[in-house]
Amino acid sequence: MVLNVPFGDMKVHYRAIQKEIDEAVQRVIASGYYILGPELETFEKQFAQFLGANYVVGCASGTEAIYLALAAFGVGPGDEVLVVAHTAVPTISAISMTGAEPVFVDIDPKSYVMDVNKVTAKLSAKTKAIVPVHLYGQMVDMEPLLALAKSKGIPVLEDVAQATGATYKSKQAGTMAECGAFSFYPSKNLGAFGDGGAVCTNSKEIYEQLLMLRNYGQSKRYYHDQIGINSRLDEIQAAILAAQLPFLSGWNKRRHEIAQKYTQGLKDLVITPHEEAGRNHVYHLYVIQNNDREGLQKYLADQGIGTLIHYPVPAHLQKAYSYRGYKAGDLPVTEEMTQRILSLPMYPELTDAQVDYVIEQVRNFHLQNPQAQLVCSSSERASNMALQSR
Ligand SMILES: Cc1ncc(COP(=O)(O)O)c(C=O)c1O
Incomplete structure (x- = not known):
């Protein structure tokens, strides 16, 4: 029997919290206050408290959150920003919006995020910021990265989308x-019902910059101290986010539980995600690697299971960034991964029956196609890739 397991399902998500969402939306509409009002203030305070940060500034998207933070650092034309190419391209778009140039660092083959050991080689006198991307839900190795950045006096912006x-x-x-x-794109671990984003910081100075930059550069109404933009988190989205915040930890736990089921069920046939010690992975995406990703994707589609590739073309090889002069082979770990990765359905509303069905179908494909199987220990994989990159 074919069971339908879409890659994502926002309707199921809405139905699970319909009462809270409907109440929040109705309250905002009835209030007559739609931009920069009490709902945003409440959400910013609650989210700052959740994070343990001093300040949160809501804005219109994750892309603009990255742009606003870099602009608050003073990043602009002529500067370079270190970042990975294995990310959603909007990370890079936001760097370009400041007028600075992205400089790409390869990833670690185990955690799939920025290889901190490869940062020093990419630093130059023009480096004005470093953007580690906590891709798929697992954080970059922040302590050594922050120590290095501090020693060079370079600010760091975490892409937490x-x-x-x-x-x-x-x-x-x-x-x-x-x-x-942060990005609050609907499918994110904490998602709006539309676009949204936020920046958090502990610095009062950066906070005050961000408040101006997101609101036409105004220090007070009609007095423009900075060249800013319009990037505000709507009252409706802020109310929807505040209504969902109490559920976030439970949803992240459920994502982790689903990931453990997938890993237990599949680790003898494909490469499953590696969880670094001391880091809690929140599985925005559950990504496997095998030797016939297209074959597996088609097989799963025929069984009613949706999958996606995050991401098929790394940023340094995208047409839009060809002017930077990167070529195939420049980031070997990123490029090798890109050929093999496939994201399985991952959201808290998945039922155990759906998860078991996905495991069963991924297993069926690999048992019928043994050449597609790919298993080796993470350390073997790391040393294979190190050899290739020479
Ligand atoms: C890693 C990463 N950075 C930045 C973004 C941009 O966020 P948004 O779509 O809210 O602009 C996204 C989401 O697409 C993302 O996944």
Whole structure:
């Protein structure tokens, strides 16, 4: 029997919390206050408290959260920003919006995030910021990265779009560096019912900059101290986010439980995600690697299971960034991963029956196609990739 397991399902998500969402939306509509009002203030306070950060500034998207934080650092034309190419391209778009240039660092083959050992080689006199991306829901190795950045006097911005609620030695993602940028795109671990984003910081100075930059650069109404933009989190979205915040930790726990089921069920046939010690992975995405990703994707689609590739083309090889002059082979670990990765359905509303069905179908494919199987220990994989990158 074919069971339908879509890659994502926002309607199921809405139905699970319909009462809270409907109440929040109705309250805002009836209030007559839609931009920069009490709902946003409440959400910013509650989210700051959840994170353990001094300040949160809501804005219109994750892309603009990254842009606003970099602008608050003073990043602009002529500057370079270190970042990975294995990310959602909006991370890079936001760097470009400041006028600065992205400089790409390869990833670690086990955790799939920035390889902190490869940062020093990419630093230059022009480096004005470093943007570690906590991809798929697991944080970058922040302590050595922050120590290096501090020694060079370079500010760090965490891209937390895929890792809301993740931790590193009990510290919330976004709170370890000068700023953290969040996306509330609907499918994110904490998602709006539309676009939304936020920046968190512990610095009063950066906080005050951010308040101006998101609101046309105004210090007070009609007095523009900075060249700003319009990037505000609507009252409706703020109310929807505040209504969902109490559920976030439970949802992240359920994501982790689903991930453990997948890993137990599949680790003898495919490469499953590696969880670094001391870091709590919140599984925005559950990504496996095998030797026939297209074959598996088609087989699963025929069985009613939705999958996606995050991401098929790394940023340094995208047409939009060809002007930077990168070529195939420049980031070997990123490029190798890109050929093999496939994201399975991952959201808290998945039922155990759906998860078991996905495991069963992924197993069926690999048992019928043994050449597609790919298993080796993480350390073997790391040393294979190190050899290839020479
Ligand atoms: C890692 C990462 N950074 C940045 C973004 C941009 O966020 P948004 O879509 O809210 O602009 C996303 C989401 O697409 C993302 O996954």
